Amino acid sequence: MKLTYLDSNSWLIELDGKRILLDPWLVGELIFGNQAWLFRGKKNNPQPIPENIDIILLSQGLEDHAHPPTLKKLNKDIPVVASPNGAKVATELGYNTVTSLDHMESFKLGDQVEIKAVPGSPIGPTLVENGYIIKGLESGKNIYYEPHGYHSDNLKEATPIDVIITPLINLKLPLLGAVIKGQKAALEVCKWLKPQVIISTAAGGDIDFQGLIISLLKADGTVAEFNHLLQENDLSTKAIDPQSGETIELALV
Template identity: 55%
Template sequence: MYLTWLDNNSWLIEISGQRILVDPWLVGELSFGLDWLFKASLKQERLISEQIDLILLSQGLPDHAHLPTLKQLDHTIPVVASPNATKVVQDLGYTCVTCLGHGETFTFNNQLEIRALPGSPIGPTLIENSYLLKELATDFTLYYEPHGYHSPQLKQFAPVDVLITPTVDLTLPLVGAIIRGTNSALEVAKWLQPQFILPTAAKADATYEGLMVNFLKAVGTAEDLRTSFQKNNLTTQVLEPKPGDRLELNLQNRVLTR
């Protein structure tokens, strides 16, 4: 298994011989329509020339279903998406879109099972997707949730080999954590006993503007999480990739323990 962090929530996952592009923001600016409140731009655009076998979208918000990026990608690439993100890619004219609701699964090329589970709440009524990916030949599993909201349903799939989820909190005054990492990452690691955990929803090669940026505060560090894992007798390795680095994860086979 190879993982490449492309900054923020964007990942390239290579699993079971498939190249999966997750929540890509690769070109252009990121805006939610109120630039005075928040706007972001990449220091380095990351056009991917290699073949992409699948696009996986967890949410329909612009930082997950990023319109400028999706407009540039080949519209014949298959897409698996939450119901909210499905509307985005269908409106753009993507030709092979699979919508997954919570609890539904999709088998891709007879090699990879993708299971949608409850993820991040968006507003009072909408809950977006998290995903559990399973390599059918080896039973290796990877779990992705970009905001740190983990459904207790996950416990039935333990152990899970790799987690991609926030590992620090991102907070706003009076609101609290809008990205949940510190306690949330420890809790889900206790449930799933992963071999590796990698942070997402972090920023590296991007610049941020707007009123909100002045009040956002990151709480916690990777070292804090390692200490928490040690105190709780977790052997999970906390990795800290840099944008563009392609990491090879050498996983130990735990099929017999599942």
């Protein structure tokens, strides 16, 4: 299993011979609703677009997961699997093969990989987007991904999970509370799933962020502190803080 960190929530997952591009933001700036004064992200050293992608996987329909400039740039013949909101974005941008997954539905990528949607992040009062369990059908190794740190009780039935990709740092807004749930939520899901490795996402990468939201956000916790939490709770899981563009090759047991 190889995992390449492409900044923010973006990953290239190589599992059982398949290459999965997850929540890609690879070109241009990240702006929500054309409101640059509110939030604006710019990559300092953009990563190249990976080649030979077998599938694009989108957990949400928001710009930091279904990034329109990136999706416009990618080949529209690449199949897309997405949450219903992510599928809508991909369809509107002209992708030829789009599969929408509701919670607990699955998609098979050939005979090599199975992708199962699980409840993920709440977006607004009624919408819950997707997390994913990605399983290699030949190796039997699996990954659980949730980009905002919202972990459904349904996951307890999925144990054990080999690798978790989720936030390890809290990001909070005044009055609203956590927009990214890190340390406590990540520790709880490690207790449930007993992963060999947990890898931080969402808050990392070589990116310059500006705007009103950034000025109000408060970060809490570090990956090093989380490793101490794991040890204090007698968990053998190893926490990794990925670096921009780094490929992590995991030798899983």
